[in-house]
Amino acid sequence: MAATVDAGVDLSDLEFWARPRREREAAFAALRERDSPAFFQELKMPFVKTGAGYYALVRHADVVEASRRPEVFSSEPSVTGVADLPRYFARYFGSMINMDDPRHAEIRRIVSRAFTPRVLAKLEEDLAAAATEIVDDLLRDGPGDFVGRVAARLPLQVICDMMGIPPMWRPRVYEATNAILGIGDPDYTGGREFAASGVTRTGVLFGLATAMAAGYELNHMAMKLARRRRVRPGDDLISALVAAEIDGESLTDQEIGSFFILLVVAGNETTRNAMTHGLRLLTRNPEQRELLMADFDGRIGGAVEEIVRIATPVIQFRRTLTRDHEMNGHRYRAGDKVLLFYNSANRDAAVFDDPDAFDITRSPNPHVGFGGPGPHFCLGANLARREITVMFRELFTRIPEIRSDGPADWLYSNFINGIKRQDCAF
Ligand code: HEM
Numbered sequence: 001m002a003a004t005v006d007a008g009v010d011l012s013d014l015e016f017w018a019r020p021r022r023e024r025e026a027a028f029a030a031l032r033e034r035d036s037p038a039f040f041q042e043l044k045m046p047f048v049k050t051g052a053g054y055y056a057l058v059r060h061a062d063v064v065e066a067s068r069r070p071e072v073f074s075s076e077p078s079v080t081g082v083a084d085l086p087r088y089f090a091r092y093f094g095s096m097i098n099m100d101d102p103r104h105a106e107i108r109r110i111v112s113r114a115f116t117p118r119v120l121a122k123l124e125e126d127l128a129a130a131a132t133e134i135v136d137d138l139l140r141d142g143p144g145d146f147v148g149r150v151a152a153r154l155p156l157q158v159i160c161d162m163m164g165i166p167p168m169w170r171p172r173v174y175e176a177t178n179a180i181l182g183i184g185d186p187d188y189t190g191g192r193e194f195a196a197s198g199v200t201r202t203g204v205l206f207g208l209a210t211a212m213a214a215g216y217e218l219n220h221m222a223m224k225l226a227r228r229r230r231v232r233p234g235d236d237l238i239s240a241l242v243a244a245e246i247d248g249e250s251l252t253d254q255e256i257g258s259f260f261i262l263l264v265v266a267g268n269e270t271t272r273n274a275m276t277h278g279l280r281l282l283t284r285n286p287e288q289r290e291l292l293m294a295d296f297d298g299r300i301g302g303a304v305e306e307i308v309r310i311a312t313p314v315i316q317f318r319r320t321l322t323r324d325h326e327m328n329g330h331r332y333r334a335g336d337k338v339l340l341f342y343n344s345a346n347r348d349a350a351v352f353d354d355p356d357a358f359d360i361t362r363s364p365n366p367h368v369g370f371g372g373p374g375p376h377f378c379l380g381a382n383l384a385r386r387e388i389t390v391m392f393r394e395l396f397t398r399i400p401e402i403r404s405d406g407p408a409d410w411l412y413s414n415f416i417n418g419i420k421r422q423d424c425a426f
Helices: 014-018 021-033 060-068 087-093 103-115 117-121 124-141 146-151 153-163 167-181 192-196 201-231 237-243 253-268 271-284 286-294 296-311 381-398
Strands: 039-041 053-057 316-321 325-327 330-332 337-341 419-421 423-425
Touching: 014 021, 053 060, 060 325, 060 337, 087 201, 087 253, 103 117, 103 237, 103 253, 117 381, 124 146, 124 153, 124 381, 146 153, 146 271, 146 381, 146 419, 146 423, 153 167, 153 237, 153 253, 153 271, 153 381, 167 201, 167 253, 201 237, 201 253, 237 253, 253 271, 271 286, 271 296, 271 381, 271 419, 286 296, 286 381, 296 381
Parallel strands: 053 337
Antiparallel strands: 039 053, 316 337, 325 330
């Protein structure tokens, strides 16, 4: 086992993730300067099987190589978190994101057609109509929380439409996905008093129980929809999942349920943060906003990529070494865990000039905000790009003076760079 080196910080310490953002960015910049990747011990938690520790991959080159070589850097047994998913969790959260090919590819193929640019182009009118309604409502209700009034609405509506989730269930879908990815945040794990107890037995038990209850509820919805679609198929993704056969076998209920959960969580909990970060970035960088407005259609593509690079809504995913392997001068052993810190790779000066600057004309912009190149590259990247583009076009054309107002209420998380509330003014 590698010894913990004195990296000057401890990424496993939950307090680190509550520190001011500039401090955290400086810590990652220092980690990128090291000759070898830093090794961190895992936080010991009750009820969770923890291992020895993990290497932090903080450089762009390392994150790209680990993403591109799945035969060495495996997504099994799980990518979400350093600890392996407890068995009772895998039932709801053990989907294709935690699998290697060929099973991963077979499952991804069932829905991937729905996410191609050509198929998404057909959604364009629906997206535009939804964005118009959102801005109508904002103008009617006036300034207030941008997350609730704008950023959360379009992604929720789109993913629920794609899955065939009835409108009545949608507020619960939203609450459940928030609870799952807000697992360490006091607002989602049942109150500040529990969060204050941190990694005590009560705190951890509460977090796990909240996420499990949310998983149970979403799974229950998936099973109900699946039963309906078996009798009366539609053109939604649940119908595609229940009709799919791999080697003559249908997907199991567990596979359908966990795939459903993966899609609604990923569809909901990422793009809304990108939009909110986008409003903040365009507010703090008025010259970039002017550039964008001078040629919206010509520059929005670059602006979206730059927002995703700077914001990096998903901070990290994990890989596990299948065998001994040398990468960029360091020898990893079979069984080692590595965390791919996309936030850090996206600020790597070896790849990005002036990496802290928000520059919507940056080109090329090989950021890894949607993951590195490889089989797990974000399935929803094109959808997210379309959603942000359509929403921002409607917003900035009809309310050109809209801006973020005051500080953000940040999600407390080492996984999602989330914003719970952000006021806007106009
Ligand atoms: C700005 C928004 C988004 C960001 C930053 C983001 C980020 C990511 C990242 C970093 C991965 C890589 C996982 C890995 O390599 O292990 C990923 C995978 C994935 N994303 Fe996204 N995502 C976004 C939007 C979406 C949307 C809208 C959906 C819609 C359903 C989605 C669905 C998925 C799925 C299903 C995977 C797993 C792919 C696989 O394992 O093959 N994402 N995403």
